[in-house]
Amino acid sequence: MSDQYTFDNPVTRYPTDLGAPELDLDTPGLDSELTPRADLGENTYRGTGRLDGRKALITGGDSGIGGAVAIAFAREGADVAISYLPEEQSDAQRIADLVEAAGRTAVLLPGDVGDAAYCRQLVADATEALGGLDILVNNAGKQQNQATLEEISDEQFDETMRTNVYSLFWITKAALPHLGAGSTIINTSSIQAYSPSENLVDYASTKAQINTFSKALAQQLAPKGIRVNVVAPGPIWTPLQASGGQPPEALPEFGEQTPLGRAGQPAELAPAYVFLASPESSYVIGETLNVNGGMPNP
Ligand code: NAD
Ligand code: MG
Numbered sequence: 001m002s003d004q005y006t007f008d009n010p011v012t013r014y015p016t017d018l019g020a021p022e023l024d025l026d027t028p029g030l031d032s033e034l035t036p037r038a039d040l041g042e043n044t045y046r047g048t049g050r051l052d053g054r055k056a057l058i059t060g061g062d063s064g065i066g067g068a069v070a071i072a073f074a075r076e077g078a079d080v081a082i083s084y085l086p087e088e089q090s091d092a093q094r095i096a097d098l099v100e101a102a103g104r105t106a107v108l109l110p111g112d113v114g115d116a117a118y119c120r121q122l123v124a125d126a127t128e129a130l131g132g133l134d135i136l137v138n139n140a141g142k143q144q145n146q147a148t149l150e151e152i153s154d155e156q157f158d159e160t161m162r163t164n165v166y167s168l169f170w171i172t173k174a175a176l177p178h179l180g181a182g183s184t185i186i187n188t189s190s191i192q193a194y195s196p197s198e199n200l201v202d203y204a205s206t207k208a209q210i211n212t213f214s215k216a217l218a219q220q221l222a223p224k225g226i227r228v229n230v231v232a233p234g235p236i237w238t239p240l241q242a243s244g245g246q247p248p249e250a251l252p253e254f255g256e257q258t259p260l261g262r263a264g265q266p267a268e269l270a271p272a273y274v275f276l277a278s279p280e281s282s283y284v285i286g287e288t289l290n291v292n293g294g295m296p297n298p
Contacts, residue, residue, distance in 0.1 A: 003046040004271055014039070016262045018237060018255065022248035027144070029239025031063035031091045038237045040068040041267035042098060047075030050278045054078040055130035057123065059113055059171065060140035062092035064238030065188065068266035069137060069273045074099040074106070076274055081107035081126035083140065105130065113140045114162035119170035123178070133178040135277045138168045138210075139188040143245040145199040157202050164206035168213060181225025186276045187214045189232040189288060194297035199247070207232075211288055218286030227285050229276045234292025236264045258293030 002008070018036065025033055031040070045068075056073050060066035061082030070080050080099050084092045089110065096106035107129040111118035127133045142163040146152045168187060179185075189210045196204030211230055218228035235241070235255035242251060255263025272289050275281050290297060 003044050004041070004267070005046065011260055011262070014262055014265050016256070018252070018263050020237070020242070020251040020254055022251055023242040024248045025239060025243040027142075027243045028085050028088055029063075029243030030088065031067060031239055032094070034237070034239050034242055038064065039265040039267045040064075041071050041270055044267060045072050045075055045270060047072070047077065047102070050076045050274055050280070051135070052077035054134050054277070055132050056135035056137065056277070057081045057083070057126040057130075057133060057175070058137040058139060059083040059167065061137075062088045062095055064240060065233060065236060065266045065269045066137065066139040067091070067095045068270040069139065070095050070106075071098050071102075072270035072274050073135070073277070074102040074104040076278075077104070078135065078277075079105040079107075079130050081109055081130055083109050083111065083113060083122050085112065086110045113167035113171065114159060116166070116170045119167055120174045123171060123174035127178050133175060134180065134183040136172065136175050136179070136183075136185045137188070137273060137277075138171060138185070140164075140167060141188065141240065143200065143203045143240050145197075145244060145247055146201075147199050149201060152202050160202045160206055164203070165209050165213070168210060172217070179226050182279065183226045184277050185214075185217075185221075185226065185228045186273055187228070187230050189214070189230045191232055191234045191290070191292045191295055191297060193232060195295065214288075215286045222285050227276075227281070229281070229284060229286065230288040231269065231272050231276065232288050232290045232292065232297075233269055234258055234264060234290070234295055236266060236269060238266060255293065258295055260293040262293070264291065264293055
């Protein structure tokens with residue numbers, strides 16, 4: 001069986017033509033309703049003990065990139081708590097089953113990361129259930145395309161900021177007292193931080209903020225032995241994109257603009273998070289690891 005270590009051609013590793021229909025799922029999109037289904041590494045991610053005994057909290061860990069990271073972390077030996085919205089219970093349960101199938105503990109903690117009280121409770125509950133915390137992945141995100149600035153409602157702007165930026169502040173601040181030397185924080189940014197699309201003005205701005213927040217904090221925490229890094233994905237096939245992240249008519253060609261000529265799959269992101277979470281990356285701090293099919297950026 002092939003896994004992430006199989007030498008093959010990255011161009012043809014996944015279909016160049018995704019075969020995606022023009023989907024318009026309700027937000028938040030469910031992985032179980034995504035057509036075609038995304039690859040979260042269920043049948044391909046092979047762990048080698050790189051995170052043995054670690055305790056991780058992953059926001060948006062029910063689906064897409066966060067779901068793939070949860071599977072990979074568990075197979076590398078970590079116990080995993082995941083945050084997600086209550087509407088995503090079925091997706092979250094599926095990931096929890098996969099974490100447990102890897103012999104690790106899964107903790108499910110639903111709620112809205114746009115709410116400060118939930119963010120604080122999330123960290124408290126995750127830490128208590130896992131018996132500590134040494135990996136924090138801030139990955140939850142909201143993305144709704146709007147053709148014009150006038151079409152971005154005040155509510156959407158506020159929700160995008162709260163979900164993508166305020167949550168990062170609230171959750172990280174609450175986590176710090178629990179994180180010892182050797183702990184790692186990994187935040188999910190985007191190619192949108194550097195090459196913003198005209199129809200993602202609010203979303204793209206939050207991703208630039210996440211990069212800068214992370215680079216500033218990385219310097220502050222490095223002397224304590226806590227490393228902060230970022231993963232910046234390109235176009236990845238997830239429910240976020242099929243629930244208004246892109247206009248439905250853009251989905252059939254999604255990702256074909258990349259030098260690889262195809263969309264990425266969540267499974268292709270997980271190894272970047274594993275690398276940044278593990279002590280292999282001990283001298284990597286304040287870095288943004290681009291996983292985007294070859295699109296140039298600073
Ligand atoms: P996804 O929909 O699978 O994951 C996003 C998750 O965010 C959801 O599962 C949901 O649980 C969580 N979330 C959203 N709003 C929330 C709220 N108010 N409270 C709690 N949780 C909330 O999609 P994904 O693409 O895997 O997204 C993961 C991250 O990757 C996001 O930060 C996104 O911005 C980023 N990203 C995605 C792409 C892409 O092409 N898919 C590209 C660049 C960056
Ligand atoms: Mg989800």
